[in-house]
Amino acid sequence: DTAVSQTPKYLVTQMGNDKSIKCEQNLGHDTMYWYKQDSKKFLKIMFSYNNKELIINETVPNRFSPKSPDKAHLNLHINSLELGDSAVYFCASSQYLDSPLHFGNGTRLTVT
Amino acid sequence: AQSVTQPDIHITVSEGASLELRCNYSYGATPYLFWYVQSPGQGLQLLLKYFSGDTLVQGIKGFEAEFKRSQSSFNLRKPSVHWSDAAEYFCAVGAESGGGADGLTFGKGTHLIIQP
Numbered sequence: 001d002t003a004v005s006q007t008p009k010y011l012v013t014q015m016g017n018d019k020s021i022k023c024e025q026n027l028g029h030d031t032m033y034w035y036k037q038d039s040k041k042f043l044k045i046m047f048s049y050n051n052k053e054l055i056i057n058e059t060v061p062n063r064f065s066p067k068s069p070d071k072a073h074l075n076l077h078i079n080s081l082e083l084g085d086s087a088v089y090f091c092a093s094s095q096y097l098d099s100p101l102h103f104g105n106g107t108r109l110t111v112t
Numbered sequence: 113a114q115s116v117t118q119p120d121i122h123i124t125v126s127e128g129a130s131l132e133l134r135c136n137y138s139y140g141a142t143p144y145l146f147w148y149v150q151s152p153g154q155g156l157q158l159l160l161k162y163f164s165g166d167t168l169v170q171g172i173k174g175f176e177a178e179f180k181r182s183q184s185s186f187n188l189r190k191p192s193v194h195w196s197d198a199a200e201y202f203c204a205v206g207a208e209s210g211g212g213a214d215g216l217t218f219g220k221g222t223h224l225i226i227q228p
Protein backbone atom coordinates (compact mmCIF):
# COMPACT_ATOMS: atom_id res chain seq x y z
CA ASP A 1 0.00 0.00 0.00
CA THR A 2 2.92 2.32 -0.65
CA ALA A 3 1.58 5.82 -1.21
CA VAL A 4 4.46 7.15 -3.31
CA SER A 5 6.58 4.56 -5.00
CA GLN A 6 9.63 5.09 -7.13
CA THR A 7 11.63 2.65 -9.15
CA PRO A 8 14.34 1.63 -9.26
CA LYS A 9 15.69 2.02 -5.74
CA TYR A 10 19.27 1.87 -6.94
CA LEU A 11 20.59 2.83 -10.35
CA VAL A 12 24.23 2.46 -11.33
CA THR A 13 25.20 3.54 -14.81
CA GLN A 14 28.04 4.95 -16.83
CA MET A 15 28.59 8.48 -17.99
CA GLY A 16 26.85 9.35 -21.20
CA ASN A 17 23.98 6.90 -20.75
CA ASP A 18 20.29 7.82 -20.67
CA LYS A 19 18.16 6.59 -17.78
CA SER A 20 14.69 7.02 -16.35
CA ILE A 21 13.26 6.96 -12.85
CA LYS A 22 9.58 6.27 -12.43
CA CYS A 23 7.26 7.60 -9.77
CA GLU A 24 3.67 6.77 -9.01
CA GLN A 25 1.37 7.95 -6.26
CA ASN A 26 -1.93 6.36 -5.30
CA LEU A 27 -3.08 9.19 -3.03
CA GLY A 28 -5.12 11.05 -5.60
CA HIS A 29 -2.92 14.11 -5.20
CA ASP A 30 -2.86 16.81 -7.83
CA THR A 31 0.76 17.84 -7.39
CA MET A 32 3.95 15.87 -7.79
CA TYR A 33 7.58 16.85 -7.37
CA TRP A 34 11.10 15.73 -7.97
CA TYR A 35 13.74 16.62 -5.39
CA LYS A 36 17.47 16.00 -5.57
CA GLN A 37 19.43 15.22 -2.43
CA ASP A 38 23.15 15.70 -2.82
CA SER A 39 25.95 13.97 -0.94
CA LYS A 40 25.65 16.50 1.86
CA LYS A 41 21.96 15.60 2.30
CA PHE A 42 20.80 18.95 1.00
CA LEU A 43 17.39 18.69 -0.68
CA LYS A 44 16.55 20.89 -3.61
CA ILE A 45 13.39 20.96 -5.66
CA MET A 46 13.86 20.24 -9.33
CA PHE A 47 10.38 20.12 -10.81
CA SER A 48 6.79 20.40 -9.77
CA TYR A 49 3.76 19.31 -11.76
CA ASN A 50 0.17 20.20 -10.99
CA ASN A 51 -2.43 18.18 -12.86
CA LYS A 52 0.14 17.17 -15.46
CA GLU A 53 1.22 20.76 -16.03
CA LEU A 54 4.77 21.88 -15.29
CA ILE A 55 4.72 24.51 -12.56
CA ILE A 56 8.27 24.69 -11.25
CA ASN A 57 11.39 24.14 -13.24
CA GLU A 58 14.32 25.17 -11.12
CA THR A 59 17.79 25.64 -12.50
CA VAL A 60 18.16 22.14 -13.79
CA PRO A 61 20.10 21.16 -16.93
CA ASN A 62 17.83 20.43 -19.84
CA ARG A 63 19.27 16.91 -19.86
CA PHE A 64 16.63 16.33 -17.19
CA SER A 65 13.16 15.99 -18.61
CA PRO A 66 10.14 15.18 -16.46
CA LYS A 67 7.19 13.47 -18.03
CA SER A 68 3.73 13.26 -16.50
CA PRO A 69 1.46 10.94 -18.51
CA ASP A 70 -1.29 11.37 -15.92
CA LYS A 71 -1.55 13.04 -12.56
CA ALA A 72 -0.62 9.85 -10.71
CA HIS A 73 2.72 9.52 -12.47
CA LEU A 74 5.76 11.74 -12.78
CA ASN A 75 8.77 10.16 -14.41
CA LEU A 76 12.22 11.65 -14.64
CA HIS A 77 14.32 11.03 -17.71
CA ILE A 78 17.98 11.98 -17.73
CA ASN A 79 20.05 12.17 -20.90
CA SER A 80 23.82 12.03 -21.21
CA LEU A 81 24.43 11.31 -17.55
CA GLU A 82 27.34 13.05 -15.85
CA LEU A 83 29.29 12.25 -12.70
CA GLY A 84 27.70 15.21 -10.94
CA ASP A 85 24.26 13.71 -11.41
CA SER A 86 25.07 11.12 -8.75
CA ALA A 87 22.62 11.76 -5.92
CA VAL A 88 19.45 10.48 -4.35
CA TYR A 89 16.34 11.58 -6.19
CA PHE A 90 13.09 11.82 -4.29
CA CYS A 91 9.64 11.90 -5.75
CA ALA A 92 6.91 13.49 -3.66
CA SER A 93 3.26 14.43 -3.91
CA SER A 94 0.82 16.68 -2.13
CA GLN A 95 -2.80 17.66 -2.60
CA TYR A 96 -2.41 21.30 -1.60
CA LEU A 97 0.36 23.30 0.02
CA ASP A 98 -1.45 23.05 3.34
CA SER A 99 -1.18 19.31 3.27
CA PRO A 100 2.09 17.54 3.83
CA LEU A 101 4.39 16.22 1.18
CA HIS A 102 4.47 12.47 0.88
CA PHE A 103 7.85 11.25 -0.23
CA GLY A 104 8.94 8.12 -1.96
CA ASN A 105 11.90 6.26 -0.52
CA GLY A 106 14.29 7.70 -3.05
CA THR A 107 16.37 6.44 -5.93
CA ARG A 108 20.11 6.40 -5.42
CA LEU A 109 21.72 7.18 -8.76
CA THR A 110 25.43 6.47 -9.13
CA VAL A 111 27.16 7.55 -12.30
CA THR A 112 30.56 5.99 -12.91
CA ALA B 113 13.16 34.50 -1.53
CA GLN B 114 12.48 32.08 1.25
CA SER B 115 15.33 30.29 3.01
CA VAL B 116 15.87 27.94 5.90
CA THR B 117 18.91 27.70 8.14
CA GLN B 118 19.69 24.77 10.36
CA PRO B 119 22.80 25.96 12.18
CA ASP B 120 23.84 22.57 13.54
CA ILE B 121 25.15 20.07 11.03
CA HIS B 122 25.67 17.36 13.66
CA ILE B 123 24.27 16.97 17.15
CA THR B 124 25.17 14.23 19.62
CA VAL B 125 22.81 13.48 22.49
CA SER B 126 22.83 10.77 25.11
CA GLU B 127 19.92 8.37 25.11
CA GLY B 128 17.26 9.62 27.51
CA ALA B 129 18.45 13.22 27.34
CA SER B 130 16.40 16.07 25.95
CA LEU B 131 16.83 17.34 22.41
CA GLU B 132 16.43 20.64 20.63
CA LEU B 133 17.16 21.09 16.93
CA ARG B 134 17.30 24.64 15.70
CA CYS B 135 15.66 26.04 12.60
CA ASN B 136 15.53 29.64 11.43
CA TYR B 137 13.65 30.75 8.37
CA SER B 138 13.45 33.80 6.21
CA TYR B 139 10.19 34.57 4.55
CA GLY B 140 8.25 37.76 3.93
CA ALA B 141 4.76 36.47 4.60
CA THR B 142 3.14 33.88 6.81
CA PRO B 143 5.25 30.77 6.51
CA TYR B 144 4.15 27.20 6.45
CA LEU B 145 6.73 25.28 8.46
CA PHE B 146 7.57 21.61 8.56
CA TRP B 147 9.95 19.18 10.17
CA TYR B 148 10.83 15.98 8.34
CA VAL B 149 12.93 13.04 9.46
CA GLN B 150 14.96 10.81 7.20
CA SER B 151 16.15 7.51 8.57
CA PRO B 152 19.12 5.87 6.85
CA GLY B 153 18.16 4.59 3.42
CA GLN B 154 14.57 5.76 3.80
CA GLY B 155 12.43 8.51 2.39
CA LEU B 156 11.34 11.53 4.33
CA GLN B 157 8.63 11.29 6.95
CA LEU B 158 6.68 14.25 8.22
CA LEU B 159 7.10 14.82 11.95
CA LEU B 160 4.91 17.89 12.31
CA LYS B 161 3.76 21.05 10.59
CA TYR B 162 2.70 24.57 11.46
CA PHE B 163 0.28 26.68 9.45
CA SER B 164 -1.48 28.88 11.95
CA GLY B 165 -3.03 28.85 15.40
CA ASP B 166 -1.29 27.48 18.47
CA THR B 167 2.42 28.14 18.16
CA LEU B 168 3.34 24.92 19.97
CA VAL B 169 2.80 22.03 17.61
CA GLN B 170 2.73 18.38 18.60
CA GLY B 171 3.97 15.77 16.17
CA ILE B 172 4.56 12.09 15.93
CA LYS B 173 7.10 10.08 17.94
CA GLY B 174 6.93 12.48 20.87
CA PHE B 175 8.31 15.49 19.00
CA GLU B 176 7.07 19.03 19.31
CA ALA B 177 8.08 22.35 17.78
CA GLU B 178 7.46 25.93 18.71
CA PHE B 179 6.92 28.71 16.19
CA LYS B 180 8.39 32.02 17.34
CA ARG B 181 7.67 34.74 14.85
CA SER B 182 9.81 37.33 16.65
CA GLN B 183 12.83 35.07 16.31
CA SER B 184 11.90 33.57 12.93
CA SER B 185 12.46 30.19 14.47
CA PHE B 186 10.77 26.81 14.49
CA ASN B 187 12.86 24.64 16.80
CA LEU B 188 12.16 20.96 17.21
CA ARG B 189 12.21 19.41 20.68
CA LYS B 190 11.87 16.07 22.37
CA PRO B 191 12.05 15.58 26.14
CA SER B 192 13.79 12.19 26.04
CA VAL B 193 15.45 10.72 22.96
CA HIS B 194 15.63 7.07 22.04
CA TRP B 195 18.33 5.34 20.03
CA SER B 196 15.84 4.97 17.17
CA ASP B 197 15.70 8.75 16.84
CA ALA B 198 19.14 8.75 15.23
CA ALA B 199 18.48 10.17 11.77
CA GLU B 200 18.70 13.25 9.60
CA TYR B 201 16.23 16.00 10.41
CA PHE B 202 15.09 18.60 7.91
CA CYS B 203 13.28 21.82 8.54
CA ALA B 204 11.33 23.23 5.60
CA VAL B 205 9.32 26.34 4.77
CA GLY B 206 6.59 26.67 2.19
CA ALA B 207 5.02 29.65 0.51
CA GLU B 208 1.45 30.65 1.19
CA SER B 209 -0.03 30.41 -2.25
CA GLY B 210 -2.84 28.65 -3.99
CA GLY B 211 -2.44 25.48 -5.95
CA GLY B 212 0.16 23.98 -3.67
CA ALA B 213 2.64 23.57 -6.45
CA ASP B 214 5.39 25.86 -5.23
CA GLY B 215 7.27 23.20 -3.36
CA LEU B 216 9.21 23.64 -0.15
CA THR B 217 12.58 25.09 0.66
CA PHE B 218 14.57 22.76 2.85
CA GLY B 219 17.34 23.41 5.31
CA LYS B 220 20.54 21.46 4.91
CA GLY B 221 19.62 19.05 7.65
CA THR B 222 20.90 18.18 11.11
CA HIS B 223 22.42 14.77 11.66
CA LEU B 224 21.39 13.43 15.07
CA ILE B 225 23.64 10.92 16.79
CA ILE B 226 22.47 9.11 19.90
CA GLN B 227 25.05 7.98 22.40
CA PRO B 228 24.27 4.96 24.58
